[in-house]
Structures are given as C-alpha cells and as structure tokens.
Amino acid sequence: MTVSRGVQARFRCSFGPFRLDVDLDLPGSGVTALFGHSGCGKTTLLRCIAGLQPAEGALAVNGETWQDGSRSLPVHQRSLAYVFQETSLFPHLSVRRNLNYGFRRIPEARRQVGFDQAVSWLGLDHLLDRMPERLSGGERQRVAIARALLTSPDLLLMDEPLSALDARSKQDIMPYLETLRDSLAIPILYVSHSTAEVARLADHIVMMDNGQVVAEGPLQQTLARTDQPFGLEEDAGVIMDAVIGQRDEQWHLCRADFDGGHLWLRDDDTLATGQRIRVQVLARDISIALSQLTEQSTQNLVPATIDEIAADLSPGTSMVRLMAGNTPFLARLTSRSVHTLSLQPGQRVWMQVKSVAIVD
C-alpha cells in the first residue's frame, strides 16, 4: 500500500463577502509558510485544517484522512497541535500542568516527545512551577509551543506565534523555532506576514490573497520567480542555504559556499567553519558586469548565466534571473542597462553582489 506523505488540503467555505477556496498539496516535513496580508484567509485555512472552522472539503495528513465529503474528525481526534497568536495558556494551571494537559491525554505508546525533552528544547526548566500570569509574553509563547509539541502531533500549526511579541522576545524565541524545524520530522504550517520570519524559517511557501492561493513552491525557487508573486517590491531577492567554508581572520571575513559558487561575508566572530547558514541577497544589491573587473571595491564577483529577463514593477527597471550553478539569483537592473549591455538569456556574466545578509 502506498501512503502519500504530506498534507493534501482542499477547502471551500464562505462567510459574508469572504470566500476561501484552496487546493494544496504540501510537503510532509519542514516548515511551510502561509504568507499574505491580513484578511487573506491564511488563519481561516489553518482553522479549517484544525477542524475549528467547519468547511466543505477534504484533508489528508500523511495518508490519514481527517476529512472528506462524508465525515470530518472532531478537533480532539486529529493528531495536530496548534499554537495560537495570542496567549492561550490555561490561567488556572501552572506551567507544569499546562504542559501536562495535552501530554497526559496521549497514550504512552504514541508519545514521541518526552516531557523533559520539550522542557529543555524551549528552556522552561526554571518556569515549571510558575502561574501563567507571572510569565513574560515570550515565555508564555514558549510554554504554548512546548505544550503543543508534547502531544507528539503529526502536524504542527502555528498562527503568527511571534506577532504579539516585542522585537526582543522575537529574537529570543527564533532559535527555539529553528531547533524545532531541524528536530521534528513533521510538517509545520506557519502563518506569517513577516518576510523576516519566512526568510529564516520556511522551506516551502504558500502565498495567499483574498482566500485563494496565488503562488506556492519551495522557498528558494519561488522567491526567485521574476514575476514576483509575493509583491516584496524593494525586498525582492533570493534566499539560499550555505556552509561556512573558510574564515579569513586577518580581514574579518568568511566564505559562504553555496551550490554553484561562494560569497564573502563579514565575520563578526560568531560563525564557525562548517556551520550551516541561510543568507539573503536582495535583487537591488546585485549588478552585472560583462567581464571580471579586478579593480573595484565589491568583494563578491560571482560568475553566472542569465536565465530570464522580465519586466519589473516599473517600466524603468527589469528583473533578471541568473543561475550560478544550481542556485538562482535575482537582479533588479535599469532597463537601459539591460539594453546597453545587450543582455540575453544564456549569456555568461559576472554578478557584483554588494550586500549579503545572514538571516539564520
């Protein structure tokens, strides 16, 4: 028997003028970001998947049918966990008893995540006997995440878990989320409207608008689409995973190797050789040269092949997609430069990368 991995979700519902109509087939592991403006239906979709919002449709998670035409499992019979946007701890229970609430309801044989493991993953040791009202916003959300994990779910749903937190708490909690992404073998659906969070966490992305899916696919390829379905405008650019290959201690630089080339980054002494990082290169930070100019200040000159040239948001600029090995890049150039250099798909050029940001 073949079991289809991943999440197949097809939903249709409407209230008032709003209509949700989606048909998605999402990967069986890693973080899928549901991205879009508020009111686009991403939270509604998450609630439909959880069974909190009744909707017509079908849902299967890793081969198990949770909903189809004739029947729909009630929420408490779905092996999922849900982390809500705002504080959702039980105010009458201590942190320990909040964590135990779901944990106790899972048969021992089904428990994949141990109590102590979840506590240490989210750094909760010293908080176990506190009441929720005595916790900071970031601590509460960490408890909520640990409580969700302790049900050993087959699917983790997170609805803007960081949006109610201040910048400092966001920074504090991010590494915990990254740990989860790397340690859990289950699909995580992460609702967000923050490009920074998506850039850091997501492997796969679903862009929604007005109750519909406008674009979806693996993060790297989808962000590198010249038609820019995400409407990032000035923030358009690509994300890639890289490994620190070498450190140049004299000049405080380090070399990030990616599939198809390398980039030099400023080394602030927090990186180690062999470390995996995720970097972002914005389209506006890349310019193109026809030959390898040696006398210039740009550190990063990467050979690449022009893949596609497309119109941009304004007629004055063009979006050029380049491939360095298997890694796509986007460059935003003035249309005049494209014309003057007579750039053509298939042409070998040099990318001058003015700035690279480490996002993870």
Add this chain to the structure above:
Amino acid sequence: MGPEWQAVWLTLKLAGITTLLLLIIGTPLAWWLARSQHWSRQPVSALIALPLVLPPTVLGFYLLIVMGPDGLVGRLTEQLGLGLLPFTFEGLVVASIIYSLPFTVQPLQNSFMTIDQRLLEVAATLRASPRDRFFTVVLPLARPGFLSAAVLTFAHTVGEFGVVLMIGGNIPGETKVLSVAIYDHVEALDYGSAHWLAAGMLAFSFIVLLSLYSLNGRLQPGVMK
C-alpha cells in the same frame, strides 16, 4: 426537637435540596444560554428571570393551580401515584426550584460568558473531548460563578415566604419553614420568639453574603495559587 428547631431544620433541608437540584438543572441551562445563538435564547432568558419581578404570591397562586387536582401537573402526579404536591415538602422543593432558578442560572451564565472561547479551542487541540473540556477548563474557571450561584440560591430559598405560604401552608415538620414560623409568632404577638428567629436569620444572611464576597475576591481565576 422543639418546634423552632424543627422549622430551622426544615428550612435548611429545603434550601440544601433546592440548591443541589438547581445546580444540576441550572448548569446545562446556563451553558446553553451563554453559548447558543438560537432564537429561543431571549424568550427562555425572560422566562427564567420572571421570578425576579413577579410577586411571590402570583407564582404561588399559579403553582397551586397547576399542581392542584385539576391542574396539568397535579393530574400527572396523581396518575403516577405520587399524590398531589401542594402542602407537601416535595411541593415546596418544586416551587423553590422555580422561584430560585434565576439566582442559579444568572451567575453561572455570566461566568460562562467570561470564559475565553480560545481556551476551549486550545483544549480541543490538546485532545480534550467536549465533556473533558467542560470539567477541566469550564468548571475550574467558572468556580466563582458556581460559588455565587450556590450561595445565592441557598440564601434566597431560606428567605422565601410568599410562595411557601401559598403552596405549602403551615404544616409543622412538613412545610412550616422559618419565615412562616416568624410570621406565626408575630401574628400571635409572641415578639420574643419572633425576635429570636428573625435575628438568627439576619445574622445568617449577613454571614453568608460576607463569606461569598470575601471568597469571590480570592477565587478569581488566575489569581488562585
């Protein structure tokens, strides 16, 4: 047991049984009123609140008729071999349940309405069935509401007079509760005995309300240690 103590005991028994039964009946009713969107919610709310505004004699009068030999309920109880309810202790319990219903339902309904719907959704995603959610989330968070409901119902039943007189009369050991006993003493110009019982009632009511207010101050959910 002297006749005074008999009246005290009867009153406490009536109030205790009424409170217990009303919590059992009132909880699902209050839950439904707090959560339902059904059109019948408003008429039902108004019906439950009627004893708050009606003179007890009106209520007692209709109960007497309905439970009497020609009334709907009266014929039913007779057919079931239970006899007639007026002028019995059981009849008093039935009347008290109707009379004190708003004192149970309203505090419960209010405390159910303040419970964040989100917490019930969270509990559902943590595998709690609807029943489980009620006992592990709703009940503990509505504890102040249950306390208010129980105390108010008990105290209100202890204080009822008009309905008792209409439906129960004045049978020692069966329907002669405290408030009726006081009335009897006053009619007989036995002010000494009336004082004794009336002052007792006054002190009792004050202590009940005082403990309710101080307990409620401590029992706010989230402040419990």
